[in-house]
Amino acid sequence: GAGVSQTPSNKVTEKGKYVELRCDPISGHTALYWYRQSLGQGPEFLIYFQGTGAADDSGLPNDRFFAVRPEGSVSTLKIQRTERGDSAVYLCASSFGSQNTGELFFGEGSRLTVL
Amino acid sequence: GDSVTQMEGPVTLSEEAFLTINCTYTATGYPSLFWYVQYPGEGLQLLLKATKADDKGSNKGFEATYRKETTSFHLEKGSVQVSDSAVYFCALSDSGYALNFGKGTSLLVTP
Numbered sequence: 001g002a003g004v005s006q007t008p009s010n011k012v013t014e015k016g017k018y019v020e021l022r023c024d025p026i027s028g029h030t031a032l033y034w035y036r037q038s039l040g041q042g043p044e045f046l047i048y049f050q051g052t053g054a055a056d057d058s059g060l061p062n063d064r065f066f067a068v069r070p071e072g073s074v075s076t077l078k079i080q081r082t083e084r085g086d087s088a089v090y091l092c093a094s095s096f097g098s099q100n101t102g103e104l105f106f107g108e109g110s111r112l113t114v115l
Numbered sequence: 116g117d118s119v120t121q122m123e124g125p126v127t128l129s130e131e132a133f134l135t136i137n138c139t140y141t142a143t144g145y146p147s148l149f150w151y152v153q154y155p156g157e158g159l160q161l162l163l164k165a166t167k168a169d170d171k172g173s174n175k176g177f178e179a180t181y182r183k184e185t186t187s188f189h190l191e192k193g194s195v196q197v198s199d200s201a202v203y204f205c206a207l208s209d210s211g212y213a214l215n216f217g218k219g220t221s222l223l224v225t226p
Contacts, residue, residue: 004158033212042119042204042216043159056213091159100211102147106158 002026004107006092012113013082021077021110025094032075033104034067035091043091049075082114117142121205121217128195128224136190136220138179138205146207148172148181148188149214154201162190162203195224 005024013019025032031050035043045059052072060066069075079086089111093104122137140148150162150172163172168183177192188205205217
C-alpha cells in the first residue's frame with residue numbers, strides 16, 4: 001500500500017522482555033516520527049528522524065527506549081526490559097522533506113501490551 | 116509547558132446537526148494549531164491547520180479559527196454526516212513535528 005505501515009499490529013509480551021516495533025514510511029518521505037498513545041490520552045511525541053539521524057529524541061521517556069533508522073527509510077523502535085507502564089499504542093508517522101509543516105501521515109499503530 | 120485542552124466526549128449528534136468541538140491551548144510562543152481526525156480502523160490524518168492568529172483552516176466542511184485573544188481553536192461543521200463519526204484531536208506545535216495533542220473527542224453521528 002501507499003501509506004505508513006507498522007508491524008506488528010499487536011504485540012503481547014511479559015514484563016522484562018525486549019520488544020521491537022517496525023515502521024515502513026511512505027516512499028520518498030525523509031522525515032519519520034514515533035509517538036506513543038496511552039489509553040484515553042492523545043499521542044505523545046517520542047522521537048523525530050530526518051534521514052538517518054535522530055534530529056530530536058527529547059520525548060523518549062528513559063534509556064530503555066531506543067530507535068534507529070539506518071538507511072533513512074524503515075525505522076525500528078526498541079524497548080528493553082519492558083514494564084507494564086509501557087503498554088500503549090505506538091504510532092509512526094512520516095512526512096516530506098525537512099519543512100516541518102505539521103502535516104504528518106500516521107500509520108495505524110502497534111498496540112503493545114506488557115503483562 | 117505547551118498544552119491543549121479539548122472537550123470530553125463522546126459527542127452524539129443526529130445527521131445534519133451543527134457540530135462544535137472546543138479546544139483551548141496554552142503556549143509560551145506562537146504555535147501552529149491543528150485538528151487531526153482518526154476514522155475507525157485508520158491512522159490519524161490531518162483535517163485542517165492554522166499557522167497564525169486569525170487564520171481560518173478549513174477542509175471537508177469543517178472550519179476552525181485561530182483565536183489568540185481567547186487561546187482557542189474550536190472545530191465547527193454546519194451539518195454533520197454519519198461518515199464524520201470519528202475521534203478528533205486538537206494539537207499545537209512550535210516545531211512542526213513535535214505535536215502536542217489533546218486527549219481526543221469521540222463523535223458519533225446517527226442517521
